[in-house]
Amino acid sequence: MPIRAVVWNEFIHERENETVRGIYPDGIHETIAAALRDDGQIEASTASLDQPEHGLPAERLAETDVLLWWGHKAHGAVDDTVVERVVERVWQGMGLIVLHSGHFSKAFKRLMGSPCSLRWREAGERERVWAINRSHPIAAGVGDSITIENTEMYGEPFLVPEPMETVFVSWYQGGEVFRSGLTYQRGAGRIFYFAPGHETYPIYHDATVQTVLRNAVRWAYNPAKPWADVAQAPNVPVDKAPEKIEKRGGSLHAKGEEGFR
Numbered sequence: 001m002p003i004r005a006v007v008w009n010e011f012i013h014e015r016e017n018e019t020v021r022g023i024y025p026d027g028i029h030e031t032i033a034a035a036l037r038d039d040g041q042i043e044a045s046t047a048s049l050d051q052p053e054h055g056l057p058a059e060r061l062a063e064t065d066v067l068l069w070w071g072h073k074a075h076g077a078v079d080d081t082v083v084e085r086v087v088e089r090v091w092q093g094m095g096l097i098v099l100h101s102g103h104f105s106k107a108f109k110r111l112m113g114s115p116c117s118l119r120w121r122e123a124g125e126r127e128r129v130w131a132i133n134r135s136h137p138i139a140a141g142v143g144d145s146i147t148i149e150n151t152e153m154y155g156e157p158f159l160v161p162e163p164m165e166t167v168f169v170s171w172y173q174g175g176e177v178f179r180s181g182l183t184y185q186r187g188a189g190r191i192f193y194f195a196p197g198h199e200t201y202p203i204y205h206d207a208t209v210q211t212v213l214r215n216a217v218r219w220a221y222n223p224a225k226p227w228a229d230v231a232q233a234p235n236v237p238v239d240k241a242p243e244k245i246e247k248r249g250g251s252l253h254a255k256g257e258e259g260f261r
Contacts, residue, residue, distance in 0.1 A: 002040075002041055002042060003041055003042045003043065003066060004043050004063060004064055004066075005036055005043065005044045005064070005065065005066045005067070005068060005217050006045055006055075006056070006060070006064045006066075006067050007029040007033045007044060007045070007046045007047070007068045007070070008029065008046070008047045008048070008055065008056065008069050008070065009027055009028050009029035009046065009048050009070045009071070010048065010049045010070070010071050010073060011027045011028075011029065011048040011049060011050065012049070012072075012073050012074055013073065013199050014026075014027050014199075017199075017200070019200050020199045020200055023199070023200070023201070023205075024199070024204075027046070028070050028197075028199060028204060029046040029047070029048060029070065031204045032044075032068060032070070032099075032204055032210075032213060035213060035214065036213065036214060038214070039217075041218065042214065042217055047060075049074055049077060049078065053079070054078060054079065054082050056082050056085065058085055061085055061086065061089045062226075064089070065094065065095060065221050065222070066094065066096070066097065066220045066221055067086065067089075067094060067095070067096050067097070068097040068099060068213070068217070069096065069097065069098050069099060069105055069107065069108070070099045070100065070101075070102055071101060071102050071104075071105045072100070072101040072102075072199065075104050075106060076106075078106055078107075083106040083107050083110060086107045087107055087111060088230075088231060090107075090111060090187065090189035090191065091186060091187030091188065091189060091227070091231060092187065092189065092226040092228060093187070093188035093189050093224055093225075094189050094226075095189060095190050095191070095192075095219075095220025095221055095222060096108075096111070096190075096191045096220065097191075097192045097193075097194065097216050097217065098193045098194070099194055099197045100194075100195060100196065100197030100198060100199075101197075101198075102193075103116045103118065103158075103160075103195075104117075108191075108193070111184070111186050112161055112184075113161065114159050114160055115159045116158075116159060117158075118154050118155060118156070118157070118158045118159070118178070119153075119155035119156070119157075120153060120154055120155065121152065121153040121155075121174060121176075122152045123152075123153065123174065124150040124151070124201070125150070125151065125153060125174055126147065126148065126149055126150070126151070126172070126173040127148040127171070127172050127173075127196065128145050128146070128147055128148075128171045129145055129146040129147075129148065129169075129170045129181070130144065130145045130168060130169050131145060131167070132166050132167060132168060132169055133165070133167065136165065136167050137215055137218065138167050138183075138192065138212060138215045138216050139212070140211075140215050141211050141215070142208055142211060142212060146196075146206070146208045146212075148201075148203055148206065148209075150201045151198055151201055151203065152198035152201075153172040153174055153176055154170070154176075154180065154195050155172070155177070156177060156179070158178060160193070163179070163182035163183055163184055164183045164184055164185055165182070165183045166179050166181065166182055167181035168180045168181030168194070168195075169181075170195060170196075178195060180194065180195035180196065181193070181194050181195070181212075183219075187227065187230050188226075189220075189222065190219065190220045191220070192216045192219065194212060194213070196209055233258075233259055233261075235253060235257060235258065237255055
């Protein structure tokens with residue numbers, strides 16, 4: 001059974017900016033999805049901000065194994081109901097790959113619980129993306145590093161929680177460095193943040209970058225059934241305790257009553 005991936009994109013810059021439109025005439029999401037389809041294990045479709053429910057109704061997310069997220073200009077326009085829907089699916093086991101300026105997306109900030117802020121400069125400078133652990137599944141086939149001739153600089157400090165793994169670290173021509181490939185686990189879901197991808201340069205056309213994205217989808221995929229009740233906090237009755245006990249002392253809650261949230 002193929003891995004069901006959805007590539008989400010605002011799809012705004014491609015319509016408003018001539019440079020971006022020239023590089024991604026069908027949208028960044030279609031370029032990424034086409035690269036994923038080159039992997040026989042991945043079935044990729046797309047969604048965008050302008051669609052009903054941003055292309056991510058509950059039924060579709062329930063059938064999504066890995067969601068890739070690209071956003072930049074309209075983070076605030078993403079409906080909070082959809083954000084919570086995405087976060088819940090990650091907790092349940094859906095993989096999430098957050099790309100480039102998606103570090104400021106509502107869903108990523110919610111999952112990280114931090115500002116996710118950084119330093120940046122748009123000067124078309126060279127970036128070297130160094131593989132910290134060449135044996136990591138996401139870095140398979142990359143070699144020592146990826147050279148991106150023109151990019152936007154992202155620099156430290158990057159205000160995110162300490163990751164499970166740092167897969168890539170980038171150096172920029174202007175001298176800054178950045179942790180550009182980070183993994184996290186939230187609930188049953190795996191998350192990978194990958195920094196390269198500024199829209200005014202053809203970064204997602206790069207064959208090695210495409211290899212990283214395919215690797216990341218396979219890494220983030222969780223074949224287990226969704227952990228449907230992961231966000232529930234049930235009140236377990238005394239008579240349902242694994243070992244026999246007797247209730248002692250007072251209580252804030254009646255039998256079966258939900259806890260405070």
